[in-house]
Amino acid sequence: MNLQLVFVLVGTTHSGNIGAAARAIKNMGFTELRLVDCCAHLTQDAIARASGANALLQQAIRYQTLDEAVADCQAVIGTSARDRHLSVPVMACRNVAEELVFEAQRTSESIRAAMVFGRERSGLSNEEMDRCTRLLRIPCNPDFSSLNLGAAVQVVAYECAQALHSFSVDTSSLSDTSDDDIGATGEAMQHFYDQLYRIMVNTGFLDPDNPKQLMRRIRRYFERNRPSSKEINIFRGILSATEKPFPPKKKEP
Numbered sequence: 001m002n003l004q005l006v007f008v009l010v011g012t013t014h015s016g017n018i019g020a021a022a023r024a025i026k027n028m029g030f031t032e033l034r035l036v037d038c039c040a041h042l043t044q045d046a047i048a049r050a051s052g053a054n055a056l057l058q059q060a061i062r063y064q065t066l067d068e069a070v071a072d073c074q075a076v077i078g079t080s081a082r083d084r085h086l087s088v089p090v091m092a093c094r095n096v097a098e099e100l101v102f103e104a105q106r107t108s109e110s111i112r113a114a115m116v117f118g119r120e121r122s123g124l125s126n127e128e129m130d131r132c133t134r135l136l137r138i139p140c141n142p143d144f145s146s147l148n149l150g151a152a153v154q155v156v157a158y159e160c161a162q163a164l165h166s167f168s169v170d171t172s173s174l175s176d177t178s179d180d181d182i183g184a185t186g187e188a189m190q191h192f193y194d195q196l197y198r199i200m201v202n203t204g205f206l207d208p209d210n211p212k213q214l215m216r217r218i219r220r221y222f223e224r225n226r227p228s229s230k231e232i233n234i235f236r237g238i239l240s241a242t243e244k245p246f247p248p249k250k251k252e253p
């Protein structure tokens, strides 16, 4: 099983929280931190809170958008203190961790999953949550459910580490998907959405001046149950066929 977890912080404003996240990630045996539109991350405060996880902190890669940060990931797990009812399923932390391990166990390919954390004040935006294949909530006091960012990273990293080291099920009877059919990456999904958008505009189905919520709804539909890489290639093949001129009809013999 090859499951690689990357931890993504979005819009963090207190560098100490980035340091605390780096420490939590290293404590649990993970190695990769990505930062989207965050404050400076090599401050004294961050280094102090990283407390020995300095290399991981220094190697953190900065991105401008969430899309760029998760382009190479097959699964994108958004974390939220709120139990919001979007169409992407909200799952308890442990269940998400177990599902990731389950997915990784049934394929020989390596799977990269992003665990995405929001801003200290406002969390993730609705648009950012739309980019997620799952939403994760750490179950806690319903009247006081917002953890400190570093603490949230700690709990999620802990649950994932536990699932990775102890969770093992016989997957043979549970899935009919073949071993080499792993989830499509964010980049492949984006190409699909771009192509679909282009076709909808060219056919007049979508008015680019008045797009309403169409693309967002379509995106949510596909992210809820993200297709595998083979499946998305089939969809893209069908779309490409509609973009080509039709070949002349064969004459009857």
Ligand code: SAH
Binding pocket: 079, 080, 081, 082, 116, 117, 118, 119, 120, 121, 122, 123, 124, 136, 137, 138, 139, 140, 145, 146, 147, 148, 149, 152
């Ligand atoms: N006021 C914000 C909370 C921000 S806390 C809100 O209501 O969304 C900062 C981040 O820590 C969140 O965006 C989320 O990534 C994580 N977090 C905090 N508490 C959490 C919880 N109970 N479950 C999952 N993630 C949590």
